[in-house]
Amino acid sequence: MLIDVPVPGNRYNLLDAHPAPRPRVAVVVAHYRQPGQLARTWHALCHQTLPPVEVxxxxxxxxxxPAPPAGGPPVRVVTQPDLGFRAAAARNLGVAHTSAEVLVFLDADTVPEPGFLEHLTARVARNPDVLAVGRRRHADLDGHPVDVDPRTLPELPEPAWLREAYAGSRDLLDADGTSFRHVISAVLACRRSLFDDLGGFDExxxxxxxxxxxxAYRAWNNGAVLVHEPTAVAWHDGPDWALRGDAPGVKEREAARLAALIPEPGTRRGAPPGDVPDVLVEAASGAVPSLEAQHHTDLAVGGIDLAGGGFDLAGGGGWTTDQLRRARVRMRVERPLPPWAVGAAVRALVDGDLATVVLRTGGVVAATACSTRALGRARRWGGREVASGTLDLDVGSA
Structure with missing residues (x-):
């Protein structure tokens, strides 16, 4: 029921030339003490143009x-202990109880329009790398019956920053390494294979x-295709978080969590790399001192035995799976490098969405840098050449 059409970079528009399958869709609804809102969401899921095979x-x-609602698609309730706000763990628990090939995530306070599932999963069904985000609009549904059409109610403001980001990126067609900030889990879809490859939500x-x-960061960093589907609309009950006046300090704590785990510079904002460096390096012993002097300091040097060749995401350098998925760049350094070399390689890979940069000193290969984005996509496609772009860069002498 699915087709696998590779696309270069983030060119998801190339998928539109292919027919859209009607996939088997599982919907995972995150919930906490929201019986009235859940009833609205359930009613909407029962009236989809592409009915889910399981909820x-x-x-x-x-x-x-909550008790499992009746009168619609197969549904089950799974629950975890109340140990604080644990949406990531709850969604992972939900996914573990699904069997469908396409996953859709909704929040219990979010009511999908009838065509939501069909529109949100159209490109997911064509390409296994797609991570698709819908459009979340806002209305006050409190006091209205479960079958109220949110489109008939006064609309509350949408987040301007999100609307402007989608407009400026042509609905993420022009996504880059910072576009993960425009993906929200309340209206999200991907294939189960991509979700499993990424390790799910981080608990x-x-x-x-x-x-x-x-x-979304790990998805992009491992070769995913980010898509905004503006016709896949779901209505959030109430205003956007920024307009709700929630407790102070929430966003500060969120920013600290993100900085610790996402090495993208605008997110890390100078925080120390800790256990999750931006660049993972395997280096010959004679090159290590030059790495300690690099201007790009968000790096870590692992094993120094280069005899194995290639880049192995399953190992090498003693890196954990988490580090391998989060670092933006893998490097093999055979000769000393000038202090600006690692930074130049990172910028070339990220800005050009390239697969490989070969660094030369005096015409001799000194290092090879590979983007985790290219490595991740190749991993999911079984080594098939689906990412391209190599640059030779002469960085002078160390």
Missing amino acids: VIADDGSDPP RYVGYGGEDWDL
């Missing part, structure tokens, strides 16, 4: 948990916010 209500510790995110940006 899992992932409850984050409500007491009592270290406890407290409001950040787990969706984190998933």
Whole structure:
């Protein structure tokens, strides 16, 4: 029921020349003490132009948990202990109880329009790398019946920053390494294979916010195609978070969590790399002192045995799977490099969405840098050449 059409870079518009399958869709609804809102969401899921084959209500510790609603697609409720706001863990729990090939994530306070699932999954069904985000609009649904059409109610403001980001990137067609900030988990879809490849949501995110940006960062960094589907509309009950006046300090704590785990410079903002460096290096022993003097300091040097050749995401340098998925660049350094060389390689890879940069000193290959984005896409396609772009860069002498 799915087709696998590779596209270069983030060119998801090339998928539109191919027919759209009607995939088997599982919907995971994150919920916590929202029985009235959940009833609206359930009613909307029962009236989709592409009906889900299964719905899992992932409850984050409500007491009592909600009962499975009746009168629609197969549904089950799974719940976890109430140990704080753990949306990431709840969604992972929900996914673990699905069997469909395409996943859609909704929040219990978000009511999808009838064509939501069909529009949100159209490109996901054509390409296994797609991570698609819908459009979240806002209305006050409190006091209205479960079958109210949110389109008939006065609309509350949409987040201007998000609307402007989609307009400026042509609905993420022009996405880059910072566009993960424009992906929200309340209206999200991907294939199960991509979700599993990324390791799902990171359950270290406890407290409001950040787990969706984190998933989207790892997706982009491992070769995903980011798509905004503006016709896939779901209505959030109430205003955007920024307009709700929630407790102070929430965004500051979210920013600190993101900085610790996402090495993208605008997110890290100078915070120390800790256990998640931006660049992972395997280096010959004679090159190590030059790496300690690099202007790009967000790096870590691993094993110095280069005999194995190539880049192995399953190992090499003693890196953890988490480090391998999060670092933007892998490098093999055979000769000393000048202090600006690593930074130049990172900028070339990221800005050009390239696969490989070969650094030369005096005409001799001194290092090879590969983007995790290219490596991740090749991994999912079984080594098939789906990412391209190599640059030779003469960095002078060390």
